[in-house]
Amino acid sequence: MSDSEANAYGDLLAFWAPFLLLRLGGPDTVTAVALEDNELWGRHLLNLLFQVGTASYVFYQSFPNSKLIVPTILLFIGGTIKYIERTCALYFASFSKFCRSLLPPADAGENYAEIMKQHEAIGNMEATLETPYRIAHYGAEKGKILDDRTVIKEAFFYFARFKGILVDLIFSYDLEDDSYVFFSGRTAKDALRIIEAELNFFYDVLYTKAAIVHRPTGYLLRAISSGSIVAAFACFYVLDKHGFHEYDIQITYTLLLGAVSLEFVALGLLICSDWTIAKIGTSEELSQFKGSIFVKFFLMVKSENSPFALHMICARWSRSLFQYNLIEFQLRKWPKWIEKLIDPEMKILKILISLGKWLRIEKILISLGEWLQDLKSERVKPYSEKLGELIFNELKRKASFQEERKQISSARGKWALEHTKTGQDCQNLLPFVRDVDYGESLLLWHIATELCYNKNKSRNNQCESSKVLSDYMLHLMIKEPDLMSAGVWIGQMRLLIRDTCAELDRFLSQYIFNESKTNKTEKYVCEELLSVPTTWTPADVKRDRSKSVLFDACILARELETFHENKWEIVSEVWVELLARAAINCRPHVHAQQLRKGGELITLVWMLMVHLGLSKQFQIARGHVNAHAN
Structure with a gap:
C-alpha cells in the first residue's frame, strides 16, 4: 500500500468513527425497552463522553491534512447530537427526574395571617376572601362525534394534566369534575379513542425521544443534526476520491445512504406524529395551520386505514384480547408423553431440567414447556365496540354516584x-x-x-x-x-x-x-x-x-x-x-x-376510571385554587 493510499485509508477510518455515535443515538421510536432502562441514563452519559472522546481522538490523528475534514466534522456534530438526545430522553424519563418535573412549585396558599387581620378590621369574612377564578375545560360539545384532530388535541390536553398519575401524584377535585363532565358527555367509542391516544403520549414520554424532540431546542437540534448528515453526504459526493480504494468508497456510500435514509424516515415520523398535530391544535401561534391541507394530509396518513401509519400500529393498542379458558385448556389433551414432559409436577420434567442445568440449557427447556402450554391454551379475540360500550356505560353509571x-x-x-x-x-x-x-x-x-x-x-x-x-x-x-x-x-x-x-x-x-x-x-x-x-x-x-x-x-x-x-x-x-x-x-x-x-384493555380501563373520578388520587379539597397536577 502506497503512502497516499495509507493516508486515504486513515482519513476514511476517521470519517467512519462518527457513524458509531449515530448508531448509539438510536432511532426516535425506541430509547428504552423497559422502564428500568431509563434508570441507566448515567451509564449512557458516561458512554457518550467516552465515545465522543474516542471519535475526537481518531479525528485528531488525521487533522489537519485529511481530505475528509469537512464531512467528518459534519457527521461528528450530527452523531453527537443524536446520542445527546437519547441520553437526555433516558434522563428525563427516569423516575426521580420525571417525578421532580411534575411537582408543582411550593404553594403556601392564601395569606392566612393577613386575611384574618383584614377580617378583624372589616368584620366581613366574605368580603375579605376573593372567589378564585378557575378555568374549566369542557372541550367539544356534549354528544358530538369527534374527528381525529380533536381526539388528538383532547388526548394531549388530558395527558399534560394527568401524567402525574405515573408517579402517584394527587389531583384536585376541580380537575376530577372537569374530567368527569368531559368524558361522561362522550360516546364510548370517542372516549376510548381519546384514552388510546393519551396512552400513546405516555408511551412516547417513557420509551421514545418524543418529549425531547418536540420542544423548541429539540426542533433546533434536530434541524442541525439532520442538516449535518445530509451535508456530509453531499460533501463526500462532490469530493475528489482519487487515492481511495473502490471497495472503501462503496462501504462509505452504503453507510451514508443508510444514515440519510434513516434521517428522512425519522423526519417523516416527527412531522406526522401526534405531538405535531397536538401542538398545532393547542398553539395560538400555529392556529393558522389548524384547518390547513397540511394538517388534513397528516391526519389522512395517520388514519387506521392508511398503509403508511405503521408507527401508529406499533405504538397504539393492538385491540386484541388474549383468552384463557380453564375447561377448554383441560379438555385439549396432548399425547400422554407430551403431557408428562411439560407438566411441572411430573418427575420427568424435573429430571430434564436438572440435566439441562448441567448442560446449561435449563431455561430453553422451561421456555419450551411454557410454549407448548401456550399453544394449547392461548386464543386471541378482537376487541369489539360492543364490549367497549358495555365497559364505558357501566363505569359511567358507577361514576354518577358522586359521593x-x-x-x-x-x-x-x-x-x-x-x-x-x-x-x-x-x-x-x-x-x-x-x-x-x-x-x-x-x-x-x-x-x-x-x-x-x-x-x-x-x-x-x-x-x-x-x-x-x-x-x-x-x-x-x-x-x-x-x-x-x-x-x-x-x-x-x-x-x-x-x-x-x-x-x-x-x-x-x-x-x-x-x-x-x-x-x-x-x-x-x-x-x-x-x-x-x-x-x-x-x-x-x-x-x-x-x-x-x-x-x-x-x-x-x-x-x-x-x-x-x-x-x-x-x-x-x-x-x-x-x-x-x-x-x-x-x-x-x-x-x-x-x-x-402494545398495551392491555385493563390499562385503558384504568385510565378511563381515573378520568371518570373512580380513583383514590383525587384528594385535594374542593375550592383549592391551584390543582397539584395542573
Whole structure:
C-alpha cells in the first residue's frame, strides 16, 4: 500500500468513527425497552463522553491534512447530537427526574395571617376572601362525534394534566369534575379513542425521544443534526476520491445512504406524529395551520386505514384480547408423553431440567414447556365496540354516584349485585363475591360463566361480552400476574387453580374420556358438570382438604339460571366490576410497563376510571385554587 493510499485509508477510518455515535443515538421510536432502562441514563452519559472522546481522538490523528475534514466534522456534530438526545430522553424519563418535573412549585396558599387581620378590621369574612377564578375545560360539545384532530388535541390536553398519575401524584377535585363532565358527555367509542391516544403520549414520554424532540431546542437540534448528515453526504459526493480504494468508497456510500435514509424516515415520523398535530391544535401561534391541507394530509396518513401509519400500529393498542379458558385448556389433551414432559409436577420434567442445568440449557427447556402450554391454551379475540360500550356505560353509571366513587372503585362484584340495572334481588349471589377472596371469586365466576354460556342457545351482546371478559381476566390471572397482584395473593391463586384443574381432570377422566362418544366438546362437558347433584356444598363434603371451586361454580351457575333473560345483564355487570377492581388497584408503573408490549384493555380501563373520578388520587379539597397536577 502506497503512502497516499495509507493516508486515504486513515482519513476514511476517521470519517467512519462518527457513524458509531449515530448508531448509539438510536432511532426516535425506541430509547428504552423497559422502564428500568431509563434508570441507566448515567451509564449512557458516561458512554457518550467516552465515545465522543474516542471519535475526537481518531479525528485528531488525521487533522489537519485529511481530505475528509469537512464531512467528518459534519457527521461528528450530527452523531453527537443524536446520542445527546437519547441520553437526555433516558434522563428525563427516569423516575426521580420525571417525578421532580411534575411537582408543582411550593404553594403556601392564601395569606392566612393577613386575611384574618383584614377580617378583624372589616368584620366581613366574605368580603375579605376573593372567589378564585378557575378555568374549566369542557372541550367539544356534549354528544358530538369527534374527528381525529380533536381526539388528538383532547388526548394531549388530558395527558399534560394527568401524567402525574405515573408517579402517584394527587389531583384536585376541580380537575376530577372537569374530567368527569368531559368524558361522561362522550360516546364510548370517542372516549376510548381519546384514552388510546393519551396512552400513546405516555408511551412516547417513557420509551421514545418524543418529549425531547418536540420542544423548541429539540426542533433546533434536530434541524442541525439532520442538516449535518445530509451535508456530509453531499460533501463526500462532490469530493475528489482519487487515492481511495473502490471497495472503501462503496462501504462509505452504503453507510451514508443508510444514515440519510434513516434521517428522512425519522423526519417523516416527527412531522406526522401526534405531538405535531397536538401542538398545532393547542398553539395560538400555529392556529393558522389548524384547518390547513397540511394538517388534513397528516391526519389522512395517520388514519387506521392508511398503509403508511405503521408507527401508529406499533405504538397504539393492538385491540386484541388474549383468552384463557380453564375447561377448554383441560379438555385439549396432548399425547400422554407430551403431557408428562411439560407438566411441572411430573418427575420427568424435573429430571430434564436438572440435566439441562448441567448442560446449561435449563431455561430453553422451561421456555419450551411454557410454549407448548401456550399453544394449547392461548386464543386471541378482537376487541369489539360492543364490549367497549358495555365497559364505558357501566363505569359511567358507577361514576354518577358522586359521593360513593371511592368505595365503588374498590368494589369487586358486591356493588354490581346490589345495584343491578334490572333491579333484581341478587341476595343469593352475594356469597359468591362477599364471602370469598377476589381471586377465588374470579375463578368461580369464570367457570360459572362458561357453564351458562354453553347451556344457552341464544346469545346476546352481554353474553358474548361476558364470555370475552371472563376468559381475558383468567388470562391476566395466569399469564400476567403482575397486573393482578394488588388484588390477588399469587401463591393462593396457584393453589386454587391447581386443585380446581385436578378435580376437573378427574371428572373428565371418569365421565368424559372413558366414554365412547366422539363429540366431547366444551358444551357437552358443561352439561355433564351441571348434571351433578349439589344437594350438599363441596365444603360440607371435602372440609378444607382441597381448594377446588369447580362444583361451587356449578352451584353459582344454577343460581344464575334462575334469573332467566336478565342473567347476562347481571353477569356482565359483575365482570366489569371485577375488571375495574383489578385495573384501579394495579400500580401505575405496572400499567406503564404494559405500554411497551402494545398495551392491555385493563390499562385503558384504568385510565378511563381515573378520568371518570373512580380513583383514590383525587384528594385535594374542593375550592383549592391551584390543582397539584395542573
